[in-house]
Amino acid sequence: MSKLTQKSSKPKAILKKSNNNRFTLTRIREVLLHQQRKVESEIKDLEKDDPVLMNALAESSEPGTDSWMADVHTRAVAAKASLRHMLEGISKALQNLKTGKYGKCERCGKAIEKQRLEVMPAATLCITCSKKTSKK
Numbered sequence: 001m002s003k004l005t006q007k008s009s010k011p012k013a014i015l016k017k018s019n020n021n022r023f024t025l026t027r028i029r030e031v032l033l034h035q036q037r038k039v040e041s042e043i044k045d046l047e048k049d050d051p052v053l054m055n056a057l058a059e060s061s062e063p064g065t066d067s068w069m070a071d072v073h074t075r076a077v078a079a080k081a082s083l084r085h086m087l088e089g090i091s092k093a094l095q096n097l098k099t100g101k102y103g104k105c106e107r108c109g110k111a112i113e114k115q116r117l118e119v120m121p122a123a124t125l126c127i128t129c130s131k132k133t134s135k136k
């Protein structure tokens with residue numbers, strides 16, 4: 001009867017602290033590797049769909065399609081740049097996992113919040129520093 005009055009029924013206590021960290025890092029590594037593969041294939045898809053790159057290979061330029069091609073190409077280049085940026089962050093995070101530096105804020109050196117890493121495994125700044133950076 002007395003136990004029923006306990007307010008917190010969350011399964012938090014199940015996670016043992018000693019194993020928790022290791023488990024999280026292993027899982028984060030898996031998530032990062034998964035993201036890495038996904039982003040790499042997205043870059044490949046963009047290159048496949050880029051008419052300028054396709055055209056360079058096929059060498060069959062039709063007059064009148066240039067501006068459309070340039071437009072699609074510009075968007076593909078921009079999308080690829082942001083994907084590459086993501087990829088850089090992911091490989092950096094994987095590197096940090098290997099060297100044991102993972103999860104530390106690049107700016108203040110404090111541990112990055114776990115909830116943040118779960119949402120953004122490639123994050124290199126803690127919430128406070130990232131807020132400062134985005135404000136500027």
Ligand SMILES: [Zn+2]
Nearest residue numbers: 105108126129
């Ligand atoms: Zn920080």
